[in-house]
Amino acid sequence: MRPRGERRSPVMADVAKAAGVSHQTVSRVLNDHPNVRAETRTRVLAAIDRLGYRRNLVARALVTRHSRTLGVVGFNTTLYGPASTVDGIEQAARAAGYFVSIVSLRTIDTAGMRDAIDYLADQGVDGIVVVAPQRSAARAFESLPRDMPAVAVEGQHVGEVSVVSVDQVGGARLATEHLLNLGHRTVWHVSGPSDWLEAEGRIEGWRAALQAAGRTPPEALAGDWSPHSGYAAGRRLLAMADRVTAVFVANDQMALGVLRALNEEGVKVPEQISIVGFDDIPEAEFFLPPLTTIRQDFAAVGRSSIEVLLRQIETGHECARERLIVPPRFVARASTASPR
Amino acid sequence: MRPRGERRSPVMADVAKAAGVSHQTVSRVLNDHPNVRAETRTRVLAAIDRLGYRRNLVARALVTRHSRTLGVVGFNTTLYGPASTVDGIEQAARAAGYFVSIVSLRTIDTAGMRDAIDYLADQGVDGIVVVAPQRSAARAFESLPRDMPAVAVEGQHVGEVSVVSVDQVGGARLATEHLLNLGHRTVWHVSGPSDWLEAEGRIEGWRAALQAAGRTPPEALAGDWSPHSGYAAGRRLLAMADRVTAVFVANDQMALGVLRALNEEGVKVPEQISIVGFDDIPEAEFFLPPLTTIRQDFAAVGRSSIEVLLRQIETGHECARERLIVPPRFVARASTASPR
DNA sequence: AACCCTCTTGTTAGCGTTCACAGTCTTGCC
DNA sequence: GGCAAGACTGTGAACGCTAACAAGAGGGTT
Numbered sequence: 001m002r003p004r005g006e007r008r009s010p011v012m013a014d015v016a017k018a019a020g021v022s023h024q025t026v027s028r029v030l031n032d033h034p035n036v037r038a039e040t041r042t043r044v045l046a047a048i049d050r051l052g053y054r055r056n057l058v059a060r061a062l063v064t065r066h067s068r069t070l071g072v073v074g075f076n077t078t079l080y081g082p083a084s085t086v087d088g089i090e091q092a093a094r095a096a097g098y099f100v101s102i103v104s105l106r107t108i109d110t111a112g113m114r115d116a117i118d119y120l121a122d123q124g125v126d127g128i129v130v131v132a133p134q135r136s137a138a139r140a141f142e143s144l145p146r147d148m149p150a151v152a153v154e155g156q157h158v159g160e161v162s163v164v165s166v167d168q169v170g171g172a173r174l175a176t177e178h179l180l181n182l183g184h185r186t187v188w189h190v191s192g193p194s195d196w197l198e199a200e201g202r203i204e205g206w207r208a209a210l211q212a213a214g215r216t217p218p219e220a221l222a223g224d225w226s227p228h229s230g231y232a233a234g235r236r237l238l239a240m241a242d243r244v245t246a247v248f249v250a251n252d253q254m255a256l257g258v259l260r261a262l263n264e265e266g267v268k269v270p271e272q273i274s275i276v277g278f279d280d281i282p283e284a285e286f287f288l289p290p291l292t293t294i295r296q297d298f299a300a301v302g303r304s305s306i307e308v309l310l311r312q313i314e315t316g317h318e319c320a321r322e323r324l325i326v327p328p329r330f331v332a333r334a335s336t337a338s339p340r
Numbered sequence: 341m342r343p344r345g346e347r348r349s350p351v352m353a354d355v356a357k358a359a360g361v362s363h364q365t366v367s368r369v370l371n372d373h374p375n376v377r378a379e380t381r382t383r384v385l386a387a388i389d390r391l392g393y394r395r396n397l398v399a400r401a402l403v404t405r406h407s408r409t410l411g412v413v414g415f416n417t418t419l420y421g422p423a424s425t426v427d428g429i430e431q432a433a434r435a436a437g438y439f440v441s442i443v444s445l446r447t448i449d450t451a452g453m454r455d456a457i458d459y460l461a462d463q464g465v466d467g468i469v470v471v472a473p474q475r476s477a478a479r480a481f482e483s484l485p486r487d488m489p490a491v492a493v494e495g496q497h498v499g500e501v502s503v504v505s506v507d508q509v510g511g512a513r514l515a516t517e518h519l520l521n522l523g524h525r526t527v528w529h530v531s532g533p534s535d536w537l538e539a540e541g542r543i544e545g546w547r548a549a550l551q552a553a554g555r556t557p558p559e560a561l562a563g564d565w566s567p568h569s570g571y572a573a574g575r576r577l578l579a580m581a582d583r584v585t586a587v588f589v590a591n592d593q594m595a596l597g598v599l600r601a602l603n604e605e606g607v608k609v610p611e612q613i614s615i616v617g618f619d620d621i622p623e624a625e626f627f628l629p630p631l632t633t634i635r636q637d638f639a640a641v642g643r644s645s646i647e648v649l650l651r652q653i654e655t656g657h658e659c660a661r662e663r664l665i666v667p668p669r670f671v672a673r674a675s676t677a678s679p680r
Numbered sequence: 681a682a683c684c685c686t687c688t689t690g691t692t693a694g695c696g697t698t699c700a701c702a703g704t705c706t707t708g709c710c
Numbered sequence: 711g712g713c714a715a716g717a718c719t720g721t722g723a724a725c726g727c728t729a730a731c732a733a734g735a736g737g738g739t740t
Contacts, residue, residue, distance in 0.1 A: 011726055022690045027728060035688055058401045058464045059726035063695045067398065069441070069463070077430075083423040090417075090444050099463055101409070101441050104430050123409070123439055124398045227626040253623060260626045283593060286567040286600045288628050351696055362720045367698065375718055399696035403725050683740075691732075696725105703720070710712090 010051040019047035030055055061124060069099040070309065071120030071128040073113065075137070077104045079225070080281045081251075081298070082131060085153060088302020089129055096310055101125060113140035121145055127309045129153060135195045149312035151305050156197055162312070162322040164305040168198050171294040171328035172205025175248045175276040178292070178330060180213050182338045184246035184274065189220040190233040190258060192250045196225075202250045202278060223254045230257025237273075238265050245273055245339040252277040252284045255291055259335075263288070270337035280331050290333040300326045350391040359387035370395055401464065409439040410649065411460030411468040413453065415477070417444045419565070420621045421591075421636070422471060425493060428642020429469055436650055441465060453480030461485055467649045469493060470501075475535045489652035491645050496537055502652070502662040504645040508538050511634040511668035512545025515588045515616040518632070518670060520553050522678045524586035524614065529560040530573040530598060532590045536565075542590045542618065563594045570594030574601025577613075581605075585613060585679040592617040592624045592633055599627060599675075610677035620671050630673035640666045 016023040021044060028036050029044040036044075047053075061067040070093050074086045086102065093100045101123060103116040113130070117140060120128055128148060132138055132155035141161050144150055151162045179187045189206045192199030203220055210217045221236055223229035230249060234257055237244055249255040255277035262269055269275055269289055277284060280295035304324050311319055356363040361384060368376050369384040376384075387393075401407040410433050414426045430440045441463060443456040453470070457480060460468055468488060472478055472495035481501050484490055491502045519527045529546045532539030543560055550557045561576055563569035570589060574597055577584055589595040595617035602609055609615055609629055617624060620635035644664050651659055 013726085023726090024691080024728080025689060028689090031728085035686090037688065040688085054462055056402075056464065056726050057462055058398060058407060059695090060728075061398045061695095062396075062402050062697085062726080063728045065695080078420070078424050078427050080418070080420075084418050087418050087444055090442060091446070094443065094459075099441050099459075100443075101439050102430060103434065103440075104427055106431075119434075119439075122394055122397055124396070227623055231626060256623055256626045260628060260630075263628055283567055283596055283623055286571060286596045288600060288603055290600075353696080363696090364698085364721080365719060368719085371698085375716095377718065380718080396696050399725090400698075401725095402696080402727085403698045405725080681740100683738100685738085686736090688735080689733085692730090694729085695727085699722105699724080701721085701723105704718080706717070707715085709714095 010053045011056070012053075015044065015047045015051055015053045018051060019044045066126055067099075067124045068097060069101055069123070069125045070306070071117075071123070071125035072100055072102045073116045073120070073128065073130045073132075074102060074104045075108055075131060075133065076106070077102075080253075081279055081296070082133075084298035085131055085301055088299040089131075089153070089305060090302070091299070092303040092306035096306060098126070098306075098310075108134050108137060110136050110139045113137050114143045117144060121148060127151075127313050129305050129309060130155065132156075133196050133198055135197060138197075149309055151309045151312070153301060153305050154198060160321055162308045162324075164301055164308060164322075164324040165326070166198075166296045166301060167325045167327050168201025169205035169208065171278060171296070172202040172248065172250075173209040174205075174328065174330045175278065175294055176206045176209035177213075178332075179246040179248065179274055179276060179336060180209065180215075182246070182274065182336060184339050186210065186215050186218060186246070188218055188237065188244050188247045190223050190230060190237075190247060190249040190254055191220040192254075193224045194222065199250055202248075206248055223250065223257075225251055225253060227253045227257040227260075230254030231261050232257070234258035234261025238262065238267065241265075241267060241273070246275075246336070247273060248276045248278075250278055252279045252281045252287075252291060252293055255293070255335075256283075256287060259287060259291075270335050271340070274336035274339075276336060285333065287335070289335050292333045292336045293331050295329045295331050297326055297329070350393045351396065352393075355384065355387045355391055355393045358391060359384045406466055407439075407464045408437060409441050409463070409465045410646070411457075411463070411465035412440055412442045413456045413460070413468065413470045413472075414442060414444045415448055415471060415473065416446070417442075420593075421619055421638070422473075424638035425471055425641055428639040429471075429493070429645060430642070431639070432643040432646035436646060438466070438646075438650075448474050448477055450476050450479045453477050454483045457484060461488060467491070467653050469645050469649060470495065472496075473536050473538055475537060489649055491649045491652070493641060493645050494538060500661055502648045502664075504641055504648060504664040505666070506538075506636045506641060507665045507667050508541025509545035509548065511618060511636070512542040512588065513549040514545075514668065514670045515618065515634050516546045516549035517553075518672075519586040519588065519614055519616060519676060520549065520555075522586070522614065522676060524679050526550065526555050526558060526586070528558055528577065528584050528587045530563050530570060530577075530587060530589040530594055531560040532594075533564045534562065539590055542588075546588055563590065563597075565591055565593060567593045567597040567600075570597025571601050572597070574598035578602065578605050578607065581607060581613070586615075586676070587613060588616045588618075590618055592619045592621045592627075592631060595631055595633070595675075596623075596627060599631075603628070610675050611680070614676035614679075616676060624671075625673065627675070629675050632673045632676045633671050635669045635671050637666055637669070 138156040221233040277293035284291040561573040617633035624631040
């Protein structure tokens with residue numbers, strides 16, 4: 001069929017020859033340039049179709065200096081929260097016609113983050129989204145190339161980068177106020193690891209709500225987001241079960257661990273102790289009892305961050321850095337009740 | 341400081357001038373070509389460092405025809421299983437020096453899959469990993485460009501593509517045999533959606549184990565992987581609680597739903613009914629009771645698929661298509677017991 | 681008729697690399 | 711000293727595309 005040997009895939013010049021025009025005209029058709037005669041356009045399109053031509057985006061990127069690729073640096077993307085955030089980002093980016101190149105980190109040191117950013121910058125991404133939930137990650141922004149558009153998700157407002165995040169403080173306040181309104185004298189807290197900004201925000205909101213109600217916040221119990229650490233916190237809570245009637249746990253997975261610890265000792269939720277979680281993972285509704293929690297809108301976070309980033313890319317940095325806050329939502333279920 | 345106006349980032353020629361060599365020598369240093377004098381090399385490296393030069397990978401990709409980017413088509417990457425698989429793939433790819441470009445699909449029609457593959461092919465990826473857990477996804481492979489290396493993860497062995505997957509049949513057999521060995525007369529099954537290959541494999545393994553023990557498999561209850569559908573299946577199981585003593589649920593999330601339904605009616609697990617799940621999500625250990633389940637090694641799947649794909653890329657397609665099976669592991673916890 | 685404007689098309693020159701080839705400089709050995 | 715083999719370095723031409731400019735055709739105006 002074919003002359004012999006490898007038949008390389010057709011390039012613009014082949015299409016041009018087949019359609020009897022210049023390669024530039026083909027380029028114009030491909031780029032929807034207005035000044036092309038309709039008849040010429042159809043002829044070119046026919047040739048493209050006939051040859052099965054696909055334009056080489058690498059060559060295009062070389063000359064335009066735009067790859068239409070966005071870099072995403074994530075962390076621990078196996079967890080529900082990060083996975084959902086990255087997913088939201090990917091959806092939004094693709095909807096806007098951008099590719100997404102992902103680097104998922106295991107450990108969260110500044111050096112690793114810096115490497116990831118370098119790696120993506122080398123690849124020629126047009127912008128970078130950093131899902132930077134930790135304090136140490138924030139510093140990595142300093143190593144961003146000066147002219148690289150970037151946005152931080154769940155990050156700190158540091159330096160020149162825009163930030164999109166969920167209102168952790170507000171969410172924690174929602175949770176705590178709910179428990180206070182039920183009549184609990186105070187609310188205990190199982191927190192996330194201390195260098196996570198989300199953990200900090202949730203502690204802050206919890207404290208603020210207690211103080212606004214005139215209560216002195218007790219010591220928070222530190223966890224690491226895992227169900228296992230929640231379980232450990234639950235055991236510690238049990239040791240002072242006579243004093244605790246309500247607990248705000250910084251995420252649903254840890255809440256599951258707490259639930260399990262209480263259950264082991266026959267402590268009834270919500271009759272003896274009320275529990276509120278955070279995240280609203282799909283499983284939360286089916287915990288025993290169904291978990292009252294705070295839902296984060298990850299899709300909205302993804303969408304907003306891409307919007308902010310594209311605005312930066314398209315205006316060529318002339319727009320001001322922004323700070324977008326996505327509100328969380330209280331989801332009432334069966335793990336809370338008034339104290340007896 | 342700078343002459344005026346935008347200072348474009350340095351290119352190879354700038355480095356060459358600064359080091360007093362030709363651009364080709366710079367290229368050689370960058371590519372670790374052996375025949376460069378040590379003194380020259382250090383001089384070039386110094387210049388690179390001084391100018392802050394970074395090589396333009398896009399230009400490189402244009403001439404080498406290799407982007408060192410791998411495409412990944414995923415589906416519903418918010419779920420634990422898919423998220424872990426994609427994560428494993430990403431880790432393995434980066435370790436091998438490849439970028440990963442991800443497209444995550446919401447709905448799973450052949451057309452969407454085809455678009456995703458086209459999209460990635462346009463971008464110039466060197467190969468594609470398709471996480472194709474459904475029957476309908478398998479057909480999309482037909483639209484792969486003939487010379488595009490590809491591997492299917494959790495997919496069907498169709499046509500020319502290599503496949504890497506977990507041994508679903510074996511895993512299901514493990515689960516069912518465990519229950520049988522405990523002395524249960526039969527084992528019920530809550531299955532995944534019918535067009536999912538994983539769901540099929542698990543049904544097959546469950547049936548095979550029952551038949552090998554001389555039992556007639558009962559009708560499977562269909563779910564859709566969600567805890568909610570597990571709950572619904574649990575309610576149906578309750579209606580015939582006198583006849584069921586053991587249930588193999590096709591994933592942990594559904595098992596959670598079943599657990600909840602049984603708990604609502606006061607049916608004790610494992611005393612009255614034994615439950616085995618599949619996946620071993622991080623939460624499973626903290627269910628009430630801790631869930632006995634089958635663990636999949638997603639990292640291994642990711643690693644293997646990248647290995648297979650790179651072999652294809654590097655040998656230029658001359659290697660045979662492969663079929664790799666990753667074994668699952670039985671994880672004993674507290675949700676199973678012998679029948680009374 | 682000469683002119684200008686707009687629409688359409690073609691020509692040429694890069695974008696920043698690597699590849700293929702052609703030099704030049706050592707070195708070792710007769 | 712002469713010469714070949716190897717080590718090192720430079721030159722020019724791709725890779726496939728878009729940007730910038732040039733040029734021809736046609737229409738309306740002066």
